[in-house]
Amino acid sequence: MGIPFLTGYIFLQELQSGKNRKLQFNPDLMRVKMAEFLQIPYNLNRGLILMIKKQTEDHYQYLFEDAPIGIYRTTREGRVIDANKALVKMLGVPNFETLLDSNVVDFYCDPKDRQNFIGVLEHAGQVFSLTYQLRRMDGEIIWVQNTARAVKNKTGEVVYYEGVLEDISERVKAENELQITQARVESERAQRELAETLRDVANIITSTLDLEDVLQKILDNLRYLIPYDSAALILQEEDQLRIAAINGNPDAERMKRQIIDLKNDPLSEQIIKTREPIRIENAVKDPRFRNYGGQRAIRDWMGVPLISRGQAIGLLTLDNYTTNAYQEREVEIAFTFATQAAIAIENARLYAEEKQRAIIMSALRATLTDITSELDVQALLQSILVRAIQLLNATGGELALYDKEQNQVTIVACHNMGEDFTGASIKPGDGVLGKVALNGEPLLIHDYKTWEGHLSNFRTSPWRSVAAVPLEIHHRILGVIALAESTGEFDFTQADLHILTLFAQQAAIAIENAQLFDRISTALTTTETLYQTAQALITTENLNDLLQNLVERVASSLPADRVILITMNTETQTIQNYVIGGDREHLAERVSYQELMDGLTGWVMSEHQT
Incomplete structure (x- = not known):
């Protein structure tokens, strides 16, 4: 629609008919038509808005639903x-x-x-x-x-x-699968690195067979795998534990001398019995924890069994002053490492045992050499004792013989015990020597002063650790060897007791052979003396000379300082002969017949007993 205001005409399109009409300009009519015209855009815009709104709603509904x-x-x-x-x-x-x-x-x-x-x-x-x-x-x-x-x-x-x-389930699944793949790749990489480290560490700790070196290398190389503030290797010996090596503790030397009863350490007992590791957070507050090092700052603690050939031979412990320092991964690594360490320890132990066995055999051969070269029983006994002391690096020792008929144990050799107890007699069952002689079982004492069976007269002795074994042959107890350690540098172990037992078995054979040789020699000497005496008696015509010759020979053949021969006439109650052989000093005056009969001589003659 167009309305030319500068001309006298306007053109209007009738909305109803759609026809164009030319109207002559008339102001009044124009005003009316203008009013009608101005109403047209409003009607048009409203329709358009409604149409757009409907289209928009339809589009929104499409978007919402689809x-x-x-x-x-x-x-x-x-x-x-x-x-x-x-x-x-x-x-x-x-x-x-x-x-x-x-x-x-x-x-x-x-x-x-x-x-x-x-x-x-x-x-x-x-x-x-x-x-x-x-x-x-x-x-x-x-x-x-x-x-x-x-x-x-x-x-x-x-x-x-x-x-x-x-x-987003599919996306999460894909992300999880990707994370699993990445984690697997990372785990495989970490496992390869761990395996390489473990291989390197294994090569290091197996590069020597010296037990002390092996133990120290184990603790030193453990740091490459797991950080720790202190760590210890504790080995089992029967029902006891011994701290064999320790790192990170200023009191390490004292701790290495400690012997721990397994039943008094519930954590160690559980680890060894179950062969499973244990990890504790804030260990100092756990009532089961035994703080042998006295370190109060310990937070995380881990104990791992040392397993060799399916058996727990001890445990590896790690201490850390930081909370949550050890997680499941560290426990797994420590367990794997401990298995390799146990193998290295066992190999070193076997080597040490073979080496010690060689030393023992050398000592036994030397002892056997002494047997063939030494005919004096007392010298042999002393030699056996000294060699046993040297074998176990002991401070001193005693060797006693057991006389079952006389029911007494007599010390026959003593070395470096502070006092010479040679000749002292002990009742079977009393003290170390008496207990071993009576029971026939080896005995290991870690502190003699606190041992319930110690003898009161030895209470002030400096002895600390004691190892004693029977001298046994053919199920018969000949005596006892007891060794003592007073320096406090070490305690005898079950392994030491085993070594001493092996030594004692050979020593018992040597002692019995020497005693047998001594008895045979004595019998031969006695027989020779009797033969010579008989020959002298035959060739001697004077009775006094004969009797004097007899007592002199008896005195020389028997372990006696003086021999007196007396002949009496019981009918006349008189002394006929009074002959003395051997030592004549400090000789008492000659006694009368009645005095002799009232004493021991009279009892022997009347009872006809020796």
């Missing part, structure tokens, strides 16, 4: 106000009406996720990409990502929540 992600509106309590088809399908709900009757709270796997979602919306007014798990109506678990805002009214009150929910 969107590939879930779109929703819910109340704060979880009631569904509106939702699209994608959300209905995502939650496994049969239809929209069923979803309206449901509460979204029931779809949360963890109620805390719903509380977290509301908390963020209440505080910030919106939430972006919040990820959590939902349980579909059919029970399937899905991962979702929620982006939403809180819609408020003019007073600022929350009217509803609206947002979009995306099913």
Whole structure:
């Protein structure tokens, strides 16, 4: 439509007919027509707006219904106000009406996720990409990502929540698979590095067979695998534990001399019995923990069994002053390392035992050499004792012989015991020597002063550790060897007791052979003396000369200082002969017949007994 105001005409198109008409200019008519005209754009714009609005609503409805992600509106309590088809399908709900009757709270796997979602919306007014798990109506678990805002009214009150929910289960699955793959690759790399480190450490700790070197190398190289503030290797010996090596403790030398009863250490006992590692957080507060080093700063503690050939031979302990220093991975590494360490320790032990056995055999050969070259029993006994002391590096010792008929134990050799106890007699069952002689069992004492069987007259002795074994042959106890250690530098062990037992077996044979040789020699000497005496008696005509010759020979052949021969006439009650052989000093005056009969001589003659 066009209206030329500069001419006298306007052109109007009749909306009804669509025809063009030319009208002559008339101001009054123009005003009327203008008023009609001005109404036309309003009607046109309103129709256009309604049309656009309808198109927009249709487009929005298309987007809402056909969107590939879930779109929703819910109340704060979880009631569904509106939702699209994608959300209905995502939650496994049969239809929209069923979803309206449901509460979204029931779809949360963890109620805390719903509380977290509301908390963020209440505080910030919106939430972006919040990820959590939902349980579909059919029970399937899905991962979702929620982006939403809180819609408020003019007073600022929350009217509803609206947002979009995306099913990211496939993405999470792919991410998890990627993480698993990356973790596997990282684990394989770490395992390779650990295996290489363990191989290098194994080569180092097996590069020597000296037990002390092996123990120290184990603790030194353990730092490359697991950090620690102090660590110790504790070896089992029967029912006892001995701290064989320790790092990181200023009182290491004192601790290495400690002998621990296994039953008094519940943690160590459990580790050795179960052959499983134990880790403790804040160990100083655990009543089972035994703090032998006195370090109060220990927090994390780990004990790992040393297993060789299926048997626990001890344990490896690690201390750390930091809380949570050791986790499951460190425990696994320590367990693997301890297995290699146990093999190295066992090999070094076997080598040490073979080396010690060679020393023992050398000592035994030397002892056998003494047997063939030494005919004096007393010299042999002393030699056996000294060699036993040297064998175990003891301070001193005693050797006693057991006379079962006389029921007494007599010390026949003594070396470096502070006092010479040679000749002292002990009742079977009393003290170390008497107990071993009576029971026939080896005895190991770690502190003689506190031992319940110590003899009172030896209470002030400096002896600390004592090892004693029987001298036994053919199930017969000949005597006892007892060794003492007073320096405090070490304690005798079960291994030492075993070595001393092997030595004592050979020593018992040597003693019996020497005693037998001594008896045979004595018998031969006696026989020779009797023969010579008989020859002298035959050739001697004077009775006094004969009797004097007899007593002199008896005195020379028997261990006696003086021999007196007396002949008496019982009828006349007189002494006929009184002959003395041997030592004549300090000789008492000659006694009368009656005095002799009233004394020991009279008893022997009347009883006819020796």
